[in-house]
Amino acid sequence: MAGREDAIxxxxxxxxxxxxxxxxLLDHLRPAGRDVHRVLSWLADAVHAAVSLQDGSTGRLLxxxxxxxxxxxxxxITAGRIASAACEGRGRHLRxxxxxxxxxAPAAVLAVSREEPFDRRAxxxxxxxxxxxxxxxxxxxxxxxxxxxxxxTADLRLAILQLLMVEDTVSARRVAAGLWPGLLDxxxxxxxxxxxxxxxxxxxxxECLAATGERAxxxxxxxxxxxxxxxxxCGDAGEELRSLVGRLPGTFLGGSAxxxxxxxxxxxxxxxxxxxxxxxxxxxxxxxxxxxxxxRLMDPAALHCWTVGVLRPLDTLPHHxxxxxxxxxxxxxxxxxxNTAKILGVSRNTVxxxxxxVEVLLRTDFTGLTARAAVHLxxxxxxxxxxxxxxxxxxRPGHTRLADLLAGPALRTWAGDLLGxxxxxxxxxxxxxxxxxxxxxxxxxxxxRLGIHAQTVRDHVRSAEPVLERQLLAAGGDLYEVVxxxxxxxxxxxxxxxxxxxxxxxxxxxx
Numbered sequence: 250m251a252g253r254e255d256a257i258x259x260x261x262x263x264x265x266x267x268x269x270x271x272x273x274l275l276d277h278l279r280p281a282g283r284d285v286h287r288v289l290s291w292l293a294d295a296v297h298a299a300v301s302l303q304d305g306s307t308g309r310l311l312x313x314x315x316x317x318x319x320x321x322x323x324x325x326i327t328a329g330r331i332a333s334a335a336c337e338g339r340g341r342h343l344r345x346x347x348x349x350x351x352x353x354a355p356a357a358v359l360a361v362s363r364e365e366p367f368d369r370r371a372x373x374x375x376x377x378x379x380x381x382x383x384x385x386x387x388x389x390x391x392x393x394x395x396x397x398x399x400x401x402t403a404d405l406r407l408a409i410l411q412l413l414m415v416e417d418t419v420s421a422r423r424v425a426a427g428l429w430p431g432l433l434d435x436x437x438x439x440x441x442x443x444x445x446x447x448x449x450x451x452x453x454x455x456e457c458l459a460a461t462g463e464r465a466x467x468x469x470x471x472x473x474x475x476x477x478x479x480x481x482x483c484g485d486a487g488e489e490l491r492s493l494v495g496r497l498p499g500t501f502l503g504g505s506a507x508x509x510x511x512x513x514x515x516x517x518x519x520x521x522x523x524x525x526x527x528x529x530x531x532x533x534x535x536x537x538x539x540x541x542x543x544x545r546l547m548d549p550a551a552l553h554c555w556t557v558g559v560l561r562p563l564d565t566l567p568h569h570x571x572x573x574x575x576x577x578x579x580x581x582x583x584x585x586x587x588n589t590a591k592i593l594g595v596s597r598n599t600v601x602x603x604x605x606x607v608e609v610l611l612r613t614d615f616t617g618l619t620a621r622a623a624v625h626l627x628x629x630x631x632x633x634x635x636x637x638x639x640x641x642x643x644x645r646p647g648h649t650r651l652a653d654l655l656a657g658p659a660l661r662t663w664a665g666d667l668l669g670x671x672x673x674x675x676x677x678x679x680x681x682x683x684x685x686x687x688x689x690x691x692x693x694x695x696x697x698r699l700g701i702h703a704q705t706v707r708d709h710v711r712s713a714e715p716v717l718e719r720q721l722l723a724a725g726g727d728l729y730e731v732v733x734x735x736x737x738x739x740x741x742x743x744x745x746x747x748x749x750x751x752x753x754x755x756x757x758x759x760x
Contacts, residue, residue: 270295270374274381285385289313292378296371298363302348302382306355316360318345327356333376335367342366346379351390357382402428406468409433410478411594413513414580416572421510429463433510435482440505440516441490442524445497447474453500460489472588478520480513491534501527502534508632514576515632517592518583518726525720525727543733544630546660555649556630559623559746562610575628577603582615582625583725611746618686619736619744622729623651629726651746655737664734670716678716681709683740686732690724 273291285302289312293300301313305327325331326347334345341362348357359379367375405428412421422433445453450469454477457467461479465486470476479486487504494502503524505516519537526535544552563571580589581604590597604615613620655661671679681699685706688694692710696703710721719727735741 270370271377274374274377283385283388285312285382285389288378288382288385292361292374295374296361296363296367297365298361298371300362301360302357303360304355305347305358311357316343316362318343318358318360323358326358329356337366340364344372344375346375348379348383348386350383350386354390357386403469406466407471408594409466410468410480410513411592413480413510414517414593415514415576416511418510425466429466432463432466433482435510437507437509438480438482438513438516439487439507440513440520441479441481441487442470442503442517442520443477443479443490443494444473444501444503444524444527445475445477446499449497449499450475450477453477453497456493456497457490460493461486471591471594472584478517480516487536491532494533500533503527504534504536506537511572512632514579515629518579521583522720522726525714526718529715529718541663543660543663543730543737544626546663547654547657551649551654552630555651555654556627558649559611559627560631562612563607574603574607575631578607578624579628579632582621582628582729613744613746616689617744618689618724618728618732619741620746621724622732622736623744623746625726625729626733651736651743655733661737664737667717667731667734668738668740671713674712674716676709676712678709678713681706682713682721682731683735685710686735687741690728 273295274288289300289302292298293313299314299316301316302311303309303315303318303323304311305323308323319336322334322336322345326334326345329347332347336343336345341364344361344367346359346361348359350357359375359382361375363371365371405424409421409425412418412424418433425433443453443457454467454469457465457477457479461467461481464481464483466480468478468480470478479490481487490502490504494500501524503520503522503526505519505523508516508519523535523537527533563574566574577589577593577600580592581600583589584592586597586600586604589600593600607624608615611624613624615621615624668679671682681695681701684698685692685695688698692703692706695706699706707722714721717731719731721728721731732741736743
C-alpha cells in the first residue's frame with residue numbers, strides 16, 4: 250500500500266497545483282476512509298462519469314452503477330491478455346481497467362463512462378483510482394479471509410468440545426490432531442469457565458488464547474453469551490487464568506477437578522458450579538474441589554452399589570447410545586434444554602427426547618427436584634467412581650437405598666450445618682426454600698402454599714444464595730446439593746426412582 254501511495258505523491262509533485270485530486274484520493278487510503286463504494290462515488294464526481302466495478306468472471310456488480318460492457322473485451326481484460334482498454338460509441342467514451350484481487354478471486358474490471366473524451370487529467374485519475382481500489386479490495390479480502398479462518402478455527406474448537414461432551418474421545422483427538430498436534434494426547438484434563446459481560450466476551454476469549462497458547466482448548470460457550478470454556482490438559486492453565494481474571498474487572502473463574510477426557514461433561518458442570526462460588530469470593534475464582542460435596546461424605550461402596558442399581562436399566566443399551574443419553578441427561582439436569590442443545594450441537598427436541606427416554610427407563614419424573622437431584626447424584630457418582638471399590642462389604646446393587654446413603658452421620662452433620670445457616674434470617678428463608686423445592690422450584694405454587702407473593706418467594710430464594718454459597722434459581726449442581734441436604738435431614742420426601750430389588754419394601758418407587 251505504501252508503494253502505491255508514493256506513486257500518487259510523485260504524480261502530485263509533478264502536476265503541481267492541479268493535483269488536489271491526488272490528495273483527495275490519498276484520503277481514501279486512511280484507516281477511517283477505506284471504502285470502495287466511497288472511492289467510486291468520488292471518481293464519478295471527479296471525472297463527471299458513470300462508474301462501475303464488476304467481477305470479471307461472473308459479471309456481478311461489486312460497486313458503483315452498472316454499465317453495459319462488451320463481454321469479449323471484459324474477458325480479455327480479466328484473463329490478463331490486456332490490462333486496459335478505451336473505446337467510443339453511442340456518444341459515450343469508455344475506459345476499462347483491470348483490477349487485481351486476492352487469489353483465487355478473479356480480477357475485477359473498473360469501467361468509467363462519460364460524454365467527454367478522456368484528457369490526460371481524467372486518464373490519470375482513472376488509472377490511480379484503479380490502483381487504490383485494488384489495494385482496498387486486497388485489504389478487505391485479506392481481512393475477510395482472516396475472519397473466516399478465525400471463525401472456522403473457533404467452530405473446530407467447539408466441535409472438539411462437543412465430541413468430548415458425549416464421550417467420543419477418539420473422534421475428538423482425530424479432529425484436534427490436524428491443527429493442534431498433541432493437545433489431547435492425555436487421559437485427563439481440567440475444565441475452566443471464565444465469565445464476563447457478553448460485550449467483553451470476545452476480548453476475554455482472545456486473552457485466554459494468549460494466556461494458554463496452544464496448550465488448551467478455548468471455546469466461546471454456545472449457550473451462555475458471557476462464558477468462555479477452557480479445557481486444559483496441562484496443569485499450568487489454572488494459574489494463568491487466575492492471573493487473567495485478577496487483572497480484568499468484572500470477570501470470574503470457575504474450575505473443575507481433574508477428570509478423564511470422557512468425563513468432560515461432568516468437568517464442565519463442576520466448573521459452572523465453582524463459578525457460582527467464585528462470584529462470592531474476593532479473588533473471583535474457585536475450584537470445584539475446594540468445597541465439600543455430599544457424595545464425598547457417603548460410604549463409597551454403598552454409593553457405588555446404589556448407583557449401579559439406579560442406572561442398571563441403561564446398561565441394556567449399546568455403549569454409544571448409553572453414553573449419549575448419560576451425557577445429555579447430565580447436562581440437561583444442569584442447564585435448560587435450549588442451552589444443553591447449544592452445548593451439544595443438537596436440537597432442543599433431541600435433548601428432550603433423550604431425557605424423556607431416560608425418565609422412562611429409570612421410571613422417574615424429572616419435573617420433581619428431588620428426583621433430579623437423585624439422578625444427578627447417580628450420574629456424578631458413576632463418573633467419579635468408574636470402578637467398583639475394592640471393599641464393598643455386603644452391599645450389592647439393588648440392596649442399598651437412597652435413604653441408607655443419606656443416613657450417615659457425616660452427611661447429616663454436613664446437611665444440618667448447611668441449612669442451619671438460614672436460621673438466623675427472620676424471614677424464615679429455610680421454610681420458603683423447603684416449600685419451593687417441594688413444588689419443583691415453582692415460585693407461584695410455593696407462594697400459594699405459603700400465603701405470600703410469588704416475588705417474595707423469589708426474593709427469599711435469592712437471599713439464600715449468598716448464605717449457602719450456592720446458585721439456586723438456576724437449576725444445577727448447587728441446587729441439587731441443597732435438595733440432598735433437605736432429604737438428609739428429613740425435610741423432604743424421598744423421590745420415586747427405579748428400584749433393582751423387587752422384594753424391598755421401598756422398591757420400585759423409592760430410591
